[in-house]
Amino acid sequence: MKKILEITLGIVTSVGGFLEIGSVLTAAQGGAAFGYQLLWAILIGTVCLAFLVEMSGRLSAVSRHTIVDAMRERFGFPFFFIVLVGMVLIAFLVLVAELGGIGLSLQILTGIGFPWWAIPVSFLVWLLMWKGTFGLIEKGASLLGLVTISFVVAAIKLHPDWSGVGGGLLPTMPGHDKARYGFIAVSILGASISPYLMYFYSSGVIEDKWDESYIGVNRFIAGLGMGFGGFLSMAVLIAAALALQPKGIRVDKFEQAALPMMSALPGWGLLLFAASMLVACFGAAVEISLAIAYFFAQGFGWNWSEDLEPSRDSRFTLVYTVIILLAAVPLLFGVDPVKITMMSMALTAATLPVAIVPFLLLLNDPIYMGKHRNGWVSNFVVAIVILISFVLSVISIPLEITGG
Amino acid sequence: MNLVRDVLDRKLVDREDCDMGRVDGIVMQLGEHSQPRITHIMIGGTTPWMRLHPGLAKLAEKLARAWGPRRAEPVRIPWSRVVTTGKDIRLDVKARETGAIDWEIWIARHIIERIPGGGQEEAE
Amino acid sequence: MEINVELLLGTKVRDVDGIDVGRIEELRVERVDKTCLVEAYLIGASALIERLSAWTLVRPIRHFLNSRNLYSVYRVPWQDMDLSDPKHPRLRIAQRDLRHAK
Numbered sequence: 242m243k244k245i246l247e248i249t250l251g252i253v254t255s256v257g258g259f260l261e262i263g264s265v266l267t268a269a270q271g272g273a274a275f276g277y278q279l280l281w282a283i284l285i286g287t288v289c290l291a292f293l294v295e296m297s298g299r300l301s302a303v304s305r306h307t308i309v310d311a312m313r314e315r316f317g318f319p320f321f322f323i324v325l326v327g328m329v330l331i332a333f334l335v336l337v338a339e340l341g342g343i344g345l346s347l348q349i350l351t352g353i354g355f356p357w358w359a360i361p362v363s364f365l366v367w368l369l370m371w372k373g374t375f376g377l378i379e380k381g382a383s384l385l386g387l388v389t390i391s392f393v394v395a396a397i398k399l400h401p402d403w404s405g406v407g408g409g410l411l412p413t414m415p416g417h418d419k420a421r422y423g424f425i426a427v428s429i430l431g432a433s434i435s436p437y438l439m440y441f442y443s444s445g446v447i448e449d450k451w452d453e454s455y456i457g458v459n460r461f462i463a464g465l466g467m468g469f470g471g472f473l474s475m476a477v478l479i480a481a482a483l484a485l486q487p488k489g490i491r492v493d494k495f496e497q498a499a500l501p502m503m504s505a506l507p508g509w510g511l512l513l514f515a516a517s518m519l520v521a522c523f524g525a526a527v528e529i530s531l532a533i534a535y536f537f538a539q540g541f542g543w544n545w546s547e548d549l550e551p552s553r554d555s556r557f558t559l560v561y562t563v564i565i566l567l568a569a570v571p572l573l574f575g576v577d578p579v580k581i582t583m584m585s586m587a588l589t590a591a592t593l594p595v596a597i598v599p600f601l602l603l604l605n606d607p608i609y610m611g612k613h614r615n616g617w618v619s620n621f622v623v624a625i626v627i628l629i630s631f632v633l634s635v636i637s638i639p640l641e642i643t644g645g
Numbered sequence: 646m647n648l649v650r651d652v653l654d655r656k657l658v659d660r661e662d663c664d665m666g667r668v669d670g671i672v673m674q675l676g677e678h679s680q681p682r683i684t685h686i687m688i689g690g691t692t693p694w695m696r697l698h699p700g701l702a703k704l705a706e707k708l709a710r711a712w713g714p715r716r717a718e719p720v721r722i723p724w725s726r727v728v729t730t731g732k733d734i735r736l737d738v739k740a741r742e743t744g745a746i747d748w749e750i751w752i753a754r755h756i757i758e759r760i761p762g763g764g765q766e767e768a769e
Numbered sequence: 770m771e772i773n774v775e776l777l778l779g780t781k782v783r784d785v786d787g788i789d790v791g792r793i794e795e796l797r798v799e800r801v802d803k804t805c806l807v808e809a810y811l812i813g814a815s816a817l818i819e820r821l822s823a824w825t826l827v828r829p830i831r832h833f834l835n836s837r838n839l840y841s842v843y844r845v846p847w848q849d850m851d852l853s854d855p856k857h858p859r860l861r862i863a864q865r866d867l868r869h870a871k
Contacts, residue, residue: 692775
């Protein structure tokens with residue numbers, strides 16, 4: 242029973258990682274432009290991510306090493322360093338977007354422009370990591386993250402056509418604007434399959450001291466946790482399809498993504514949207530900052546843990562401190578978080594193969610996995626994900642240019 | 646044992662279970678007619694950067710001499726101190742005494758501890 | 770003379786006749802008490818394939834390539850390797866006398 246309660250790791254990964262500014266904006270854009278037609282992209286992204294997160298957890302629970310540990314040890318320093326540079330650059334952009342998302346949510350609530358929130362928000366994110374333990378972050382984000390269920394309530398209140406929703410789960414070509422359709426599909430997949438989620442989850446398994454006995458629970462938690470996030474994203478898309486598409490409203494601004502909830506829940510809608518985004522983006526900002534710090538510390542062999550006093554893992558602490566400080570800078574100058582979001586989703590999609598290909602090899606390595614190596618189903622799924630990631634990497638930048 | 650697969654880039658742990666970094670390099674002693682021997686494990690310094698490009702190693706050396714503990718040389722641990730190999734490499738040393746965590750200590754004392762709530766790096 | 774093993778990886782090896790044999794991919798060593806002695810060098814066409822060692826996936830691929838003479842890994846005993854110039858390692862024997870690694 243206690244192990245099942247560890248679902249909080251799954252939910253925090255999901256709320257902080259899956260449901261964040263990128264997935265909300267791309268889902269809202271998809272629903273506003275193409276109705277239910279892009280639900281399949283969220284479904285595929287969710288399934289792929291659930292498998293990848295389960296594998297991350299399994300690798301760490303069995304080997305007591307994180308993905309980054311295994312990557313450095315199996316592929317060597319030069320390969321690790323290339324992945325580090327790529328991952329940090331893109332994760333940094335996503336972090337700027339998430340801090341911007343918190344700022345935009347506060348702008349909705351207070352009327353004060355988001356650049357003014359850059360420093361206070363960055364400070365609060367940093368303070369939670371400085372003072373908090375992994376358990377506190379996990380459980381706090383999970384509990385607060387439940388407010389995002391308001392997206393589901395909004396979607397249901399708008400009376401979706403369920404047969405249309407079912408139809409949207411199968412890929413179809415749109416009748417119009419194919420480039421934009423492709424771009425949003427790629428962005429949804431890039432927003433869903435974020436490598437930093439896997440690094441965070443894998444580190445979380447070590448922080449929570451899971452071992453081989455958690456393998457079954459890990460499967461359940463990864464599936465349920467990512468399923469929860471995917472379910473929320475679908476709700477955002479469905480609500481946008483119902484509230485925005487009939488009116489021909491595009492989602493180019495953050496506030497426009499709030500319109501569906503305002504239609505469904507008059508009076509409360511805007512407040513609930515801002516609160517949900519605040520929590521989701523806050524969780525994401527913490528997760529990304531930690532993922533970057535974990536990557537450095539694990540790759541270079543430093544001490545690391547959220548449960549240690551900052552001075553006991555000083556290099557790990559310094560990394561997340563510097564990263565958050567730097568991430569506030571573009572927002573201070575008023576750089577549009579929405580533009581950064583869309584760019585970072587496309588870049589994530591473009592660089593996925595580098596993050597995913599090592600998975601196939603590591604999850605089949607008997608030295609790390611013992612008898613818990615991938616079966617043919619998991620290998621098949623990873624192979625499909627790699628194929629998808631190669632396709633995305635080729636088409637995402639051209640689509641960003643033509644359809645973005 | 647395979648040296649590259651089983652030793653290089655592995656995490657190092659001291660006798661008190663403290664993380665000491667990773668095996669960034671391995672030194673081999675060649676004799677005229679004798680069998681080559683592995684003599685040292687190298688940690689940090691310019692060692693990992695040399696594996697990428699000598700230019701990066703020079704840059705890393707300049708930066709390392711400019712601040713922090715002002716140490717650019719890698720830490721050399723004699724192979725005789727290796728206790729076990731496996732997923733991690735256990736050494737019969739105390740991390741603090743080898744210099745392998747000098748940067749960790751310096752950053753703790755000069756930056757982290759000066760921020761409220763940073764705690765206390767263990768006193769020597 | 771001291772050599773950095775991590776910088777030896779991937780260097781091209783020529784045989785006694787100057788023919789390209791492959792690249793140094795791995796060192797087989799033996800631990801004897803507190804010493805560690807180099808027994809042999811593994812030379813192959815790709816340092817990456819040997820390093821990865823994910824037997825369930827890579828080994829079949831290697832066997833396939835090996836059996837079609839597309840990829841070979843040779844085991845070179847320490848006596849047959851001349852590392853006096855570490856940037857240009859040379860064998861003391863000819864390629865035809867090399868043995869395949871298991």
